[in-house]
Amino acid sequence: MKNLDRLLRRTHLYLGFALLPWFMMYGFSSLLISHPGWFSSDDAQNWTVIEEREYHPQLDESADLRDSAEAILADLGMKGPFWANQPSNERLVLQRFSFWNSTRLTFDLAKGRVTVEGQPQSWDKVIKRMHFRGGFIQPTWADFFWAIVVDLVCFAILTWIATGVYMWWKLKRLRRWGAVAIAAGAVSFILFMIGL
Amino acid sequence: MLSTLIRRIHMYAGLFLIPWMLVYSLSTLVMNHRQWVASWYSTAQPSFQLVEEKDYGKQFSSDLDSDLRADAILGDLGMQGAHRVRSSRDNGELVIERFAPLGTMRITWRPDPGKIRIEREDMRASTILERLHRRRGYQHPYLKEDAYAFFVDAAIVMMMAWSLSGVWMWWDMKIGRKWGWISLGGGAALYAVFMVLM
Numbered sequence: 001m002k003n004l005d006r007l008l009r010r011t012h013l014y015l016g017f018a019l020l021p022w023f024m025m026y027g028f029s030s031l032l033i034s035h036p037g038w039f040s041s042d043d044a045q046n047w048t049v050i051e052e053r054e055y056h057p058q059l060d061e062s063a064d065l066r067d068s069a070e071a072i073l074a075d076l077g078m079k080g081p082f083w084a085n086q087p088s089n090e091r092l093v094l095q096r097f098s099f100w101n102s103t104r105l106t107f108d109l110a111k112g113r114v115t116v117e118g119q120p121q122s123w124d125k126v127i128k129r130m131h132f133r134g135g136f137i138q139p140t141w142a143d144f145f146w147a148i149v150v151d152l153v154c155f156a157i158l159t160w161i162a163t164g165v166y167m168w169w170k171l172k173r174l175r176r177w178g179a180v181a182i183a184a185g186a187v188s189f190i191l192f193m194i195g196l
Numbered sequence: 197m198l199s200t201l202i203r204r205i206h207m208y209a210g211l212f213l214i215p216w217m218l219v220y221s222l223s224t225l226v227m228n229h230r231q232w233v234a235s236w237y238s239t240a241q242p243s244f245q246l247v248e249e250k251d252y253g254k255q256f257s258s259d260l261d262s263d264l265r266a267d268a269i270l271g272d273l274g275m276q277g278a279h280r281v282r283s284s285r286d287n288g289e290l291v292i293e294r295f296a297p298l299g300t301m302r303i304t305w306r307p308d309p310g311k312i313r314i315e316r317e318d319m320r321a322s323t324i325l326e327r328l329h330r331r332r333g334y335q336h337p338y339l340k341e342d343a344y345a346f347f348v349d350a351a352i353v354m355m356m357a358w359s360l361s362g363v364w365m366w367w368d369m370k371i372g373r374k375w376g377w378i379s380l381g382g383g384a385a386l387y388a389v390f391m392v393l394m
Contacts, residue, residue, distance in 0.1 A: 010372060016362045017379035021387035027355030034332045034349060081394075099394050133394070134228045142393040149386075150228050157221035160358075164210050174207070181211040189215035192344050193297045196277060196331075 005170065012163040015156050022153045029131035032124050039124045047104055047117040055114040057092065057107055069094050070139055078103070081138040099129050199368050206361045209354050216351040223329035226322045233322045242323055244302055244315035252305060252312035266292045269305055269312070278336045297331070298324060 016023070032039050057072045069084035073096060083095045092107040102125075104117045119125065133143070134150045168178045210217075226233050234240065254272070256265050262283035269292065270276050278295045287308065294301040299317040306312075317323075332348045334341070366376050 010375070013362065013366060013372065014375055014379040016359065017366070017376055018383035018386075020359050020363070020380065020383055022383075023355055023359045025387075027352055027359070030332075030352040030355070031349075034345070034352060099391060134224070135230060136228070137231060140394075142390065146390055146394060147228055149390075150224065154221040154225045154228070157217050160210070161214055161217060164207070165214075168207055168211060177208065178211050181208045182214065185212035185214055185216075188347065192340075192347070195340055196295075196297050196344055 008163045008166050012160060012167065015159060019149075019153055019156050022149065025127065025130050026153070029127045032128055033131065047119055049115060050103075050118050051116040053114060054112055055107065056112040057109070057114075059092070059109065066137070072107075076105075078105075079139070081133075081140055081143050097129065099126055099133070102129070199365075202361045202364055206358060206365065209350075210358065213347075213351050213354055216347065219325060219328045220351070223325035226325050227329070236322075237320065242299070242318040242320040244317050247301075247314045247316050249311060249313045251310060253310040256307075262290055265290055265305075269303065270294065273303065273312075273314070275301065275303070277338055278341050295327070295331075297328060 055076075057068075057075075059068050065084050065086055069082060069092075070079075073079055073082060073094065078096050080096055080098070082097070085093045085095075087093065090108060090110040092109060094105040094107075096103045096105065101121060102119050104119075106115045106117070107113070108115075134147055136144060136147050138144075165182075168174060171178075252269070252272075254268070256268070260268075262281050265283075266279060266281040267276075269290070270279065275294055280293045280295070282291045282293075283289065284291075287306065289307070290303075290305045292303040292305070294303060299319050302315040302317070304313040304315075332345055334345050336342075363380075366372065
């Protein structure tokens, strides 16, 4: 039993330490997202034209949009993580991003032109990009491993809850107030689910 | 004394915020595996089911904008809360999406012939979790929404506080120094690698 106690305590602690940068990042970035007026730099949304030139992308209408977009980015020497959006038959928008910056490519398919735009760097954007980064659809290995770590953070939270509850239960003196905290949290949450 | 206080805050806040942390972890899993989760369902979004259709003959002054009309309709229905409203210029129809946590309610008001239609979105776990993940902020004029936003803020602040108080307790207890440094250093190094690569 003592060994189990020790194992769960150490798991709680070391898992927390290993994932501390992610937990701090998700905490701080959530504050930025929840209170955009507190931190946002004024020019964060502005896009500046870097280049405008002729370009005739090869778009196969039967192909998946992301496959076509990936081929276009490779042709332009801009391989990497991206989002693709085709709001109309004449317009294709690709956003090629990293943690540090974001480049928007807007293709006028009728005229065969592309406009390349960049965003001014701002620290709040960098942290928010880290928060929103995830999923397994981006074409780089770094994104794949990042998504695995995101999963790991989620499972770590579930593990902290389970081991935290176990450690509280072992502290007999604190059971009553711990039970009050659990019940108060659960009741508050249920009331919000019903009443919001 | 300070050490005890930090330990208690770490533990009791953790126990209290269990439901919120469950939501954030499960919803993040859903969003991280969006394509796989979407494949479980036949439609991209949950469908709506008719709850009720009834007469609603209220006449609004022409200078009352769609937001105020929506507030009045929701008030009459006893359904005040966070919502979004769309209006049609052609026939004056209003569509109000009332964002309830367990499924959006859609209220469609047609001034001519004075009917109101109430629909409820089917419950879908992944949609509920994702919307709860995104629910935040003090932008709605309702006390209950502000109260929920306060709890979201508390969870956010505690995410950072748990990390820092965890380091404090580890240092204070003088246990597992070697493995503590290894896990802290390993995590920081891995994060630094991602910062460079991504």
